[in-house]
Amino acid sequence: MAYKSFLNLAFLSLFSLSLHLLHPASASRRGLFTANEGGARNGTDSPSPDGMCAIAVTKHGYKCQEYHVKTDDGYILSLQRIPEGRTGGGGGNRPPVLLQHGVLVDGMTWLMNSPGESLAMILADHGFDVWISNFRGTRFSRQHVTLDSNNPEFWNWTWDDLVIHDVPSAIQLVSAQTGQKIHYVGHSMGTLVALTSLSEGKFENVKSAALLSPIAYLSHMTSPLGVLAAKAFVGEVTETFGLAEFNPKGVAVDVFLKALCATANPTVDCYDLLTVLTGKNCCLNASTVENFMEHEPQPTATKNLVHFAQTVRDGGLSKFDYGVPLNLMHYGESQPPDYDLSKIPRDFPLFLSYGGQDALSDVKDVAKLLGYLKSHDQDKLEVQFIKDYAHVDFIMGVNAKDILYNRIIDFFRKHN
Secondary structure (H helix, E strand, O other): OOHHHHHHHHHHHHHHHHHOOOOOOOOOOOOOOOOOHHHHHHOOOOOOOOOHHHHHHHHHOOOOEEEEEEOOOOEEEEEEEEOOEOOEOOOOOOOEEEEEOOOOOOHHHHHOOOOOOOHHHHHHHOOOEEEEEOOOOOOOOOEEOOOOOOOHHHHOOOHHHHHHHHHHHHHHHHHHHHOOOEEEEEEOHHHHHHHHHHHOOOOOOEEEEEEEOOOOOOOOOOOHHHHHHHOOOOOOHHHHHOOOEEOOOOHHHHHHHHHHHHHOOOOOOHHHHHHHHHOOOOOOOHHHHHHHHHHOOOOEEHHHHHHHHHHHHHOOOEOOOOOHHHHHHHHOOOOOOEOOHHHOOOOOOEEEEEEOOOOOOOHHHHHHHHHHOOOOOHHHEEEEEEOOOOOOHHHHOOOHHHHHHHHHHHHHHHOO
């Protein structure tokens, strides 16, 4: 295989690990939706034993309901609802909060720790109506009205499509079920789709957002493997190699990861890829990591990772680059349009939290993002810097409740 071709695929393999751990266990394709909307709405259906509610929520004494929503391009997304805390009190006017995960994981990432340390259950215990959304292609969102997940066309999408289709569909469902505007929490790619949605005017029925380890620009990644691979030009890998679904637990990806590590600088410890690729996470315990490895990572579209690679390479933030001829067809111009983050409404309440040890959401890239928010209304923007936090601490850190989650709760109550 040519060196450039190897780096193309190596970069994609790297990026899948750069957000989360790799675990060699085979993924099981379980039943996706365990209760119809009517049953979930009335709270009368018991969660299926292989649904997220039963796996991670109800066993701790919380009510949990399974929902699904169809996007306007035919994908069927799974959402879970924790309507109240363990002590009950599920009366009216509980502010709804939608939690949106990052790339190559699913909504389980909000439920990895104990109830007293997991954001989803902490929010429920503090009076919020909590909803967890799962992007297309992940374990509980692998259905489509016409396409099977084995069909390459099922995987013909990037995070552009999450902005256009998935996030609006999830928000519409939550708003319709609760009759309220919602608060939003995103991590990693969940922040990217929020920021770009805001810039495109697609964040209707959302009244505030908390963005953890925000991703918009990626040109200052400090991961040594990431820096090496990002220097290679990344073309349309899906056409060249026929790899439509990027499954981190699959054989092909495992082979490329081993090849990448075999050629890496000897100082790079491929036995500690979590640290090498996401930064030195300060605050994970062994049981949390073990729980994570049991359930993650999740597949995504290879095309989606190509889009991330373009963002690293180009240093900006734009829609997917198909190349000049196809860009003309898709966009009516030779270059993909940029997302203009200066168009984020100045009066939209935003809370951003980023870490000093994060190898992905680097402080220089966050500074660039904050530059686009310099005209934001001062009373509508809160920024938190956590010196010791890396990328995964924000969702799985055992001390995040005291350092971060309590501030999110205060922020939401302020802007309720």
